[in-house]
């Protein structure tokens with residue numbers, strides 16, 4: 001069974017979590033043109049290797065950040081979002 | 088052991104006819120280079136020669152033909168999609184498929200079974216009614232049917248799902264729904280392409296694409312540089328690594344999709360049965376195995392690994408539908424890469440990079456589209472303009488907020 005380390009609840013089976021997608025900085029919608037906004041809304045990087053992403057522990061309502069290798073499926077580390085860093 | 092087989096086994100040289108040649112050398116240039124030796128790339132090479140007289144073509148495949156989704160899918164072919172653009176497109180593919188064994192002179196084991204998408208709730212029945220009406224409007228054979236009809240066609244099914252799931256209240260029934268032998272589709276198109284003059288180079292990896300002043304100038308491979316002005320990328324689950332070579336941005340994210348087959352047994356299941364609510368689908372192959380699958384793995388991953396979670400979950404839901412399968416053994420389990428788009432429609436045709444043509448966004452639904460993809464991509468490359476059937480799928484649709492929402496028909500349906 002695959003285990004993911006929740007920053008609040010410790011190691012839990014991966015089935016208790018939900019994937020929230022890569023962490024991506026949102027441009028200010030008032031400041032950017034339609035093209036840049038559409039790029040933010042739809043396009044993804046397609047990068048391989050380590051990705052910073054949102055995960056959610058369903059039972060405890062906890063959103064947090066995980067760094068994961070998206071080709072080997074190894075979690076490098078997990079931590080709570082601290083505003084600055086995640087954006 | 089038959090004597091012929093023994094003799095064959097002792098021979099030093101392979102004496103049977105090959106499906107296609109394996110030229111020793113890559114040439115310095117080709118009119119068209121196709122990246123990816125799946126059914127899409129091979130079909131494009133075939134139709135370039137057969138329909139447009141373009142013979143100077145190389146198909147480059149990093150491993151062996153059919154290494155990707157083409158050799159890993161569960162072979163369901165149907166056209167009961169939700170949007171007009173999708174339904175027309177997949178119907179054209181079904182029309183090509185129906186005649187393919189004859190036109191390519193190759194037995195594809197194309198077998199029309201009838202395709203049921205089960206509804207367990209009034210909400211999914213509503214989507215199915217919507218699909219049926221779109222389909223009928225376009226002349227596609229598709230209808231909503233009730234539980235009695237389902238039970239008559241599939242006597243072994245438990246309409247109450249053993250009380251573990253909401254009962255089956257109806258289904259979308261699509262009589263032309265079919266399965267085919269996927270390896271045969273790859274071989275048949277490979278042979279067709281080869282006979283049309285294309286060269287198929289296996290174990291040849293594209294490592295970069297040369298773009299000069301916004302247009303394609305050639306491709307770098309692990310066997311050297313090839314000059315070309317036209318490149319088709321037909322690499323499905325590998326597209327995110329190719330798009331970076333030309334600086335193209337797309338919404339694609341990759342998830343694995345898994346499948347498994349049981350030991351073979353007597354034919355009892357004629358139809359193809361899909362339950363989106365239970366994330367399960369099943370058909371019985373011509374060898375007697377049950378070919379089963381589920382929905383995508385729940386998170387992004389560029390890997391073809393299998394999981395026990397998947398096998399457990401799928402087996403549980405199979406038993407909800409067919410409780411008598413409890414003793415049946417699972418023979419094999421595997422996974423493939425799915426390049427998912429946000430609207431569950433493909434990304435096809437011309438791109439802002441001149442000479443770079445994309446055939447991607449095939450997610451969990453691209454096997455059925457192999458013929459129409461080859462056909463329309465060949466047209467697009469030969470004329471420089473998107474074939475009318477794929478205009479709605481151009482990569483520019485995202486910038487224009489003009490999506491083609493196909494989720495209701497594609498998510499577990501394949």
Ligand SMILES: Cc1cc2nc3c(=O)[nH]c(=O)nc-3n(C[C@H](O)[C@H](O)[C@H](O)COP(=O)(O)OP(=O)(O)OC[C@H]3O[C@@H](n4cnc5c(N)ncnc54)[C@H](O)[C@@H]3O)c2cc1C
Pocket residue numbers: 122123124125126127128147148149150151152153154155156157158159160161162163164291292293294321322323324325344345346380421422423424425449450451452453454455456501
């Ligand atoms: C388990 C499973 C079940 C499925 N079931 C169905 C189904 O029932 N019905 C349906 O319609 N669809 C189904 N699909 C989806 C379908 O398999 C794919 O959409 C389809 O096969 C894509 O075909 P393709 O020719 O575009 O790509 P592929 O067959 O994936 O071929 C791409 C090829 O490109 C090669 N390649 C990649 N990068 C490079 C490079 N840099 N250089 C050279 N070569 C490269 C790869 O090795 C690969 O062989 C399923 C998929 C899976 C995984």
